[in-house]
Amino acid sequence: DAGVIQSPRHEVTEMGQEVTLRCKPISGHNSLFWYRQTMMRGLELLIYFNNNVPIDDSGMPEDRFSAKMPNASFSTLKIQPSEPRDSAVYFCASQGYTEAFFGQGTRLTVV
Amino acid sequence: AQTVTQSQPEMSVQEAETVTLSCTYDTSESDYYLFWYKQPPSRQMILVIRQEAYKQQNATENRFSVNFQKAAKSFSLKISDSQLGDAAMYFCICYNQGGKLIFGQGTELSVKP
Numbered sequence: 001d002a003g004v005i006q007s008p009r010h011e012v013t014e015m016g017q018e019v020t021l022r023c024k025p026i027s028g029h030n031s032l033f034w035y036r037q038t039m040m041r042g043l044e045l046l047i048y049f050n051n052n053v054p055i056d057d058s059g060m061p062e063d064r065f066s067a068k069m070p071n072a073s074f075s076t077l078k079i080q081p082s083e084p085r086d087s088a089v090y091f092c093a094s095q096g097y098t099e100a101f102f103g104q105g106t107r108l109t110v111v
Numbered sequence: 112a113q114t115v116t117q118s119q120p121e122m123s124v125q126e127a128e129t130v131t132l133s134c135t136y137d138t139s140e141s142d143y144y145l146f147w148y149k150q151p152p153s154r155q156m157i158l159v160i161r162q163e164a165y166k167q168q169n170a171t172e173n174r175f176s177v178n179f180q181k182a183a184k185s186f187s188l189k190i191s192d193s194q195l196g197d198a199a200m201y202f203c204i205c206y207n208q209g210g211k212l213i214f215g216q217g218t219e220l221s222v223k224p
Contacts, residue, residue, distance in 0.1 A: 030209075031209065033211070035214075037154075043214045043217070045211060045212070045213075048211055050209050055209075056211065089154060091156070093156070095206065097208075098161060099146070099158055099161060100148075100156075100158075100206065100212055102148075102155070104154070104155055105154055
């Protein structure tokens, strides 16, 4: 298995533009998590899914953020419109029975 | 609510010495897992060691071992014979099936040659 795959690895966009981050979890894992990491706030849980169903989205900062998991092998995190304060590294993680596997993250820069 | 607390934002150790990173947690679940992950400058999250809450025996993985005190809800990580490659941010995580991965704030470990 190639592990958790996130794309793109880097994204630079202008303020106001729509940004879509993608994640392919490990096959067979039932839980998927989206995190955001910044120097100021550390790691923040944005949303997590269990069996493709959003369980807790209380960490999503604003209505500008939305996440979907249309099937067990794919999830997206969308920011529309993007703002400079959204600049961060966004991680996706999928949870197996005894270990969480993390993607390499997407570094988002909004200018 | 589940919480994980790492009270040491930064730690430093001399190469070849031993260092202990602290972690306390709070959960109402009876069945849960505890992890230590490291995040080097490459930002990749790497599993260091795992402990199942129902196991009394402390987990060990080569130079890494934990001191799991279930009643005290404490889960410290001991790194023996520290190496330069151990320098990283270390996260303590609590997880229960179907629930959230709850992160501590992280401890930045530096290793001095």
